[in-house]
Amino acid sequence: MVELKEIDFLYVEEGQVRVKIPQFEKVTSRAPVFFNPVMELNRDLSVVALTMYQHLKDDDMVICDAFGGSGIRGIRYAKEIEGVSLAVVNDLNPLAVELANENILENGLTNVKACREDANLILRKCKGKFDVVDIDPFGTPAPYVESAAASLKAGGLVCVTATDTSALCGTYRKPCIRKYGAKPLRNEYCHETGLRILAGFLSRTFSKYKKCLDFQFSHSTEHYMRLYALVGKGAKKTDESLENIGYIAYCPKCLNRQVFKGMAPRISMDCPECGEVWNVSGPLWCGKIQNAEFLNGMLDMVPEMEINQKNEVIKLLEKCLAESGAPPTFYDIHAICRKLKISAPPMEGVMNLIKDRGYMVTRTHFNPNGLKTDAPLSFIEDVIGSFK
Ligand SMILES: C[S@@+](CC[C@H](N)C(=O)[O-])C[C@H]1O[C@@H](n2cnc3c(N)ncnc32)[C@H](O)[C@@H]1O
Numbered sequence: 001m002v003e004l005k006e007i008d009f010l011y012v013e014e015g016q017v018r019v020k021i022p023q024f025e026k027v028t029s030r031a032p033v034f035f036n037p038v039m040e041l042n043r044d045l046s047v048v049a050l051t052m053y054q055h056l057k058d059d060d061m062v063i064c065d066a067f068g069g070s071g072i073r074g075i076r077y078a079k080e081i082e083g084v085s086l087a088v089v090n091d092l093n094p095l096a097v098e099l100a101n102e103n104i105l106e107n108g109l110t111n112v113k114a115c116r117e118d119a120n121l122i123l124r125k126c127k128g129k130f131d132v133v134d135i136d137p138f139g140t141p142a143p144y145v146e147s148a149a150a151s152l153k154a155g156g157l158v159c160v161t162a163t164d165t166s167a168l169c170g171t172y173r174k175p176c177i178r179k180y181g182a183k184p185l186r187n188e189y190c191h192e193t194g195l196r197i198l199a200g201f202l203s204r205t206f207s208k209y210k211k212c213l214d215f216q217f218s219h220s221t222e223h224y225m226r227l228y229a230l231v232g233k234g235a236k237k238t239d240e241s242l243e244n245i246g247y248i249a250y251c252p253k254c255l256n257r258q259v260f261k262g263m264a265p266r267i268s269m270d271c272p273e274c275g276e277v278w279n280v281s282g283p284l285w286c287g288k289i290q291n292a293e294f295l296n297g298m299l300d301m302v303p304e305m306e307i308n309q310k311n312e313v314i315k316l317l318e319k320c321l322a323e324s325g326a327p328p329t330f331y332d333i334h335a336i337c338r339k340l341k342i343s344a345p346p347m348e349g350v351m352n353l354i355k356d357r358g359y360m361v362t363r364t365h366f367n368p369n370g371l372k373t374d375a376p377l378s379f380i381e382d383v384i385g386s387f388k
Pocket residue numbers: 033034035036039043066067068069070071072073090091092093096117118119120136137138
């Protein structure tokens with residue numbers, strides 16, 4: 001087993017902290033202690049989201065960074081967010097814990113504690129102790145969500161990262177069914193379906209504990225998906241929340257889609273537009289995955305914050321805010337143009353014509369060629385066709 005003193009290190013500056021990590025040529029889960037520089041945006045967004053949560057809570061909070069790695073995430077929470085009485089940085093890898101301890105010392109923090117435990121065990125042992133649980137594992141979070149659900153109290157915040165996007169987005173169908181109990185769909189809006197499968201899985205898992213989730217901020221970026229949800233409690237509230245579980249039927253021939261809410265809804269076999277057999281995805285979360293108030297609060301805070309990815313953070317938050325009241329799928333203009341066998345018109349022009357007819361329309365963070373609208377597909381096609 002490698003010892004910490006045998007490893008060459010480099011220093012990374014993120015937010016208000018400086019953290020030591022092992023030298024690396026390529027990011028790999030086989031590194032002695034894992035670190036991914038690409039996740040800086042994820043960590044910046046997390047700091048902003050947790051700052052917003054603390055603002056809403058208006059009280060001290062205890063955070064569990066259950067998959068801490070070098071400690072950078074939990075250390076940033078403790079240093080950059082007011083009112084963090086304790087951030088627990090946990091990791092199963094003993095080298096990671098040793099390094100996290102050094103990083104805690106070097107940053108002069110007394111409100112962070114590193115520990116070595118299986119994430120499921122620490123969450124179960126500390127049931128009711130954490131206000132925030134952050135799940136940032138390798139690949140799927142599925143094996144840890146149950147423990148987060150058991151551990152978190154009402155009013156808590158759960159933050160979850162998934163990097164197994166090939167399963168959630170339907171490149172690999174069976175792993176998605178196995179891990180999330182849901183059928184994915186490989187199509188032009190599969191990143192949104194994937195995020196909603198993850199949200200549905202979280203919500204169904206929490207419901208076993210009579211806990212419900214209120215999603216505040218959700219995004220699919222680079223190779224990962226990330227969700228932030230407030231925890232509520234009570235059988236009635238949970239039953240009501242589960243009404244957001246449903247299915248999305250998609251027509252691969254004409255690109256039509258339809259949402260069917262409910263655990264076992266009556267789904268027509270065929271697309272009503274062209275008669276093709278539907279491709280159905282779910283169960284998934286058909287309800288809100290963005291909360292405009294929360295996102296507005298985050299956006300108000302960012303200008304004052306010391307974060308390296310400030311512009312990227314603002315851009316993403318603005319897109320998520322714009323799509324907060326929109327339907328649960330989007331249209332890819334290029335896919336529609338392929339169907340119509342015409343070249344793609346300017347996005348803004350299409351959006352203006354849709355808006356002129358009184359429909360809501362917005363871009364989406366999921367895809368630069370995507371638009372979310374309540375206009376029917378036939379109307380969108382007429383608009384696109386008018387640019388010919
Ligand atoms: C993706 S990395 C975490 C990265 C870190 N959160 C960051 O932002 O830099 C996942 C970490 O989970 C740890 N890990 C894997 N399985 C675990 C388990 N069952 N319990 C606790 N930690 C685990 C690994 O050692 C690794 O450091």
